[in-house]
Amino acid sequence: MxxxxxxxxxxxxxxxxxxxxxxxxxxxxxxxxxxxxxHDSISRAMRKLTAKAGLAPVPSAKALPPDDIEVxxxxxxxxxxxxxxxxxxxxxxxxxxxxxxxxPYALMLFGDPHVDDDGCNWPLLxxxxxxxxxxxxxxxxxxxxxxNNWVGRLTKLYANQETSVATARKLIKWLxxxxxxxxxxxxxxxxxxxxxxxxxxxxxxVNHVVMEDWQAKVVLASPNGHKLRLWAAHNFPxxxxxxxxxxxxxxxxxxxxxxxxxxGHHHNxxxxxxxxxQRNFVYxxxxxxxxxxxxxxxEHLGFGEQVYGSSIVAVIDPAASKQNALTCFADPHExxxxxAFKRRQK
Numbered sequence: 001m002x003x004x005x006x007x008x009x010x011x012x013x014x015x016x017x018x019x020x021x022x023x024x025x026x027x028x029x030x031x032x033x034x035x036x037x038x039h040d041s042i043s044r045a046m047r048k049l050t051a052k053a054g055l056a057p058v059p060s061a062k063a064l065p066p067d068d069i070e071v072x073x074x075x076x077x078x079x080x081x082x083x084x085x086x087x088x089x090x091x092x093x094x095x096x097x098x099x100x101x102x103x104p105y106a107l108m109l110f111g112d113p114h115v116d117d118d119g120c121n122w123p124l125l126x127x128x129x130x131x132x133x134x135x136x137x138x139x140x141x142x143x144x145x146x147x148n149n150w151v152g153r154l155t156k157l158y159a160n161q162e163t164s165v166a167t168a169r170k171l172i173k174w175l176x177x178x179x180x181x182x183x184x185x186x187x188x189x190x191x192x193x194x195x196x197x198x199x200x201x202x203x204x205x206v207n208h209v210v211m212e213d214w215q216a217k218v219v220l221a222s223p224n225g226h227k228l229r230l231w232a233a234h235n236f237p238x239x240x241x242x243x244x245x246x247x248x249x250x251x252x253x254x255x256x257x258x259x260x261x262x263x264g265h266h267h268n269x270x271x272x273x274x275x276x277x278q279r280n281f282v283y284x285x286x287x288x289x290x291x292x293x294x295x296x297x298x299e300h301l302g303f304g305e306q307v308y309g310s311s312i313v314a315v316i317d318p319a320a321s322k323q324n325a326l327t328c329f330a331d332p333h334e335x336x337x338x339x340a341f342k343r344r345q346k
């Protein structure tokens with residue numbers, strides 16, 4: 001008989017003896033008789049050995065069609081997706097927007113609202129929302145962290161918070177859709193990103209407010225040709241206990257130039273105005289305090305609590321000199337009054 005040589009590597013010494021016998025005899029039964037064994041003993045041994053070696057004959061399956069497109073097609077599609085995504089991302093860098101008014105206008109930069117926190121200063125937030133809603137030629141920006149949106153080990157903090165998740169989402173909807181605030185740009189902060197918060201917020205965005213994760217670099221083009229470069233971020237890299245604006249200043253000194261750099265996140269405020277002495281552009285740095293007061297976390301860490309600067313108002317005069325084209329106010333009401341004054345001077 002013809003024997004598959006691969007069987008030898010799986011065979012026991014006794015099975016090797018049977019294999020050698022099979023080479024000498026025409027059949028397994030004849031080999032068994034020749035060795036003085038039962039007629040079917042070698043046949044049984046060979047079936048076990050063949051199964052052990054994985055060489056036993058089994059029903060053959062009909063070939064299936066491919067379960068996906070060819071790999072080369074997958075690579076081609078991935079390359080096309082990369083090109084699309086890369087082009088999209090590049091277009092976000094200093095994306096240009098048209099200002100819908102001639103003459104001076106204002107940007108109201110809302111600091112972290114944390115609308116569901118027990119320490120949210122709702123009287124102040126509602127007052128600032130009303131101010132933004134009734135002030136013509138003013139456009140609003142949220143710097144992020146609209147709710148606490150606790151996640152992970154912080155979820156236990158809901159036990160000490162009066163506002164539920166469901167109520168928090170109602171408050172987001174009110175702020176975004178029903179407050180009357182002329183929202184133009186929303187930045188998502190770290191709290192917004194937790195627990196799938198960003199898709200939830202963006203699902204409420206029926207007014208198509210521009211929303212960006214963490215930061216946005218934009219250009220506001222006025223009808224007279226003036227272009228304001230705004231870099232808004234929930235926060236900038238870099239921290240100093242002596243300078244609340246260290247991160248934005250680092251961006252101004254070492255990265256892209258802008259007329260206004262604004263951040264939130266740290267629950268404190270500061271303003272700074274200067275001219276870059278190497279690149280010769282005049283710029284403002286701003287940090288918005290936000291509306292979270294009575295912060296036990298800050299108290300435990302020994303941080304103080306500021307009173308002003310929850311939101312910053314930036315007034316832009318497209319016809320003014322570089323020095324006076326932009327003026328920032330820590331008091332939004334003062335900023336709105338200044339805007340009205342500048343509009344009267346047209």
